[in-house]
Amino acid sequence: MPESGPTPRRRTARRAVAAGVIALAVAASGAACTAEEPPTPEGISGLPAKGGTLTLLDEAPYFDSLDPQEVYVLNQLNLSSLIYRTLVSIKVEAGAEPQLTPDLATDLGRPSNQNRTWEFSLRHGLKWEDGQDITCEQVRHGVARSFDARNGGDAVVQGGPTYPRQVLDVDADYTGPYTQPNAEFKAVECLDDWTVRFHLKHGVGDFPYMLTLPVFSPARPLGVERESRFDRSPLANGPYKVVESRLPDPDNGVTGQLILGRNAYWDASTDPVRPAYPDRVEVKYGVDRELATQQMIAGNTDYDGAVFLGSNVPGNYIQQVLADPALYARALTGYTNSVRYLAINTSKVTELGCRQALEYAFDRRKFLSVYGGTIFGDYASTMVSPQSPAYREFDVYKGKDNPDGDLATARELWTDRCPEKLRLDHADTPQLRRAAETIVDTYGKLGIKVETRPIPADEFFPTVQQPDEQGDLTLAAWVSDWPNGSGTIPTLFHGDSIVDGSNLNLAQLDVPEINALIDQASQEPDLAKQYALWGELDERISREAPTIPISWGKAVQLMGTKVRGAVMHPQYGMAGVAALGVAG
Known part of the structure; x- marks a missing residue:
């Protein structure tokens, strides 16, 4: 799933901001810290009390959609788990491994x-x-x-x-x-x-x-x-229903808000996934992340029950949070099963050698310096994250071991058959603007002129999901739809995924041999063999140079002083809201 950025939508031409992971690109948050386990049960992973109000904060003006058949951005998927149920779910709870669990269904099929x-x-x-x-x-x-x-x-x-x-x-x-x-x-x-x-x-x-x-x-x-109104007010079958859905009105200083109250017809005895601790869940949109973090650090009681949906501690506060034991005890940390990457549009950069040159030249160290360095993510060499059972270790272009890049090899590969100018698409946030400039600088050393196209965050995915609208390069990120290569590779690399309006194959890769191998891996009934096939495919695809894996994401997500039940959800890369509540 794309990793971030819920956006307002226009009913005349609405397109879901994808997920399956959401694009870290839109979130513009640092990717986080160490792979530490969450704090002790006395802290944020402790058991919540029944009752109270849980407050979820989001930087976006409003969610793109909560329609069950549209929702595909991580923070929206996470929230939707409170409103409606799925046939099967991944259950998370403190002290236990995430588990695939029958939800509306009685078994796993x-x-x-x-x-x-x-x-x-x-x-x-x-x-x-x-x-x-x-x-x-x-x-x-x-x-x-x-x-x-x-x-x-x-x-x-x-x-x-x-x-x-x-x-x-x-x-x-x-x-x-x-x-x-x-x-x-x-x-x-x-x-x-x-x-x-x-x-x-x-x-x-x-x-x-x-x-x-x-x-x-x-x-x-x-x-x-x-x-057609399910995007704003879906019919609930989970523990909560929509009580109020207020759209933002910037001209009159009105921010967006979503309020959930208990669903009287939800029966806890039928639901093994959702303990439904709070009586009320409030989602506040358009929240300034730095200001809210400052208030949470200061102990402002208005933020006691608050959680930022998927956003990490801003870089200028991260050292304070890591150094202060009391603050660190309120931080959910760990790997997010995500990869930040640069997609190379193979329909425009058609020569393999040119794409390989871009791979070798990429400066991961400079790029990640914008996010605070490797505190916020490990250097990556694969699209399948190391947390996946399908992970296969390889480094075709030596970018993980040589994060500064290899300009000498890149110059040998960059010939007069390569384009003189490239356009880089990215979501328009201050952090991503700075990150994009590191790419402009790096590729400038190859004599390539890179023009950046910052796209408003609320238009980013609706734009780049249209193949004809894509530039030569696209900054994005992905969280696996589930813990297997099948939750990443088919959507990002199968030629059949190139569909106008819902395309997430941002490299526009369409290689018959690779399509056939993806189909073969998808059909393999033995999961151990399937994991191996996905790992082999990840390396095979890498040799086509369609994407540059930049970093494997990590999280440091600060919680309010009364938040409890915080556990990293492997499908969302953030605290699973279904397990959250507040202390009594």
């Missing part, structure tokens, strides 16, 4: 037909916020509506994860229930009200991980008018 057919049973007693039962047909409708994204700019559902379109056995011209209400949708079959059967194009050995994304979640058929 029953595969057959060489993993091309998966059957799940829904728990009994599941209800929506108005007391109506959750049924298989609603799962079917939810998955079917994700295909509405094929209708382009006029679609009700825009963007979001493309996995249903990638793996389900559906006609290539199916465009969802709004435009084709009478078309057959056999990919999701209801054997009865509680039994769901998925039919896939090919075997997918880790399909339950895919079901942790809300794009496979149920949606009540309520008609186009109501369903």
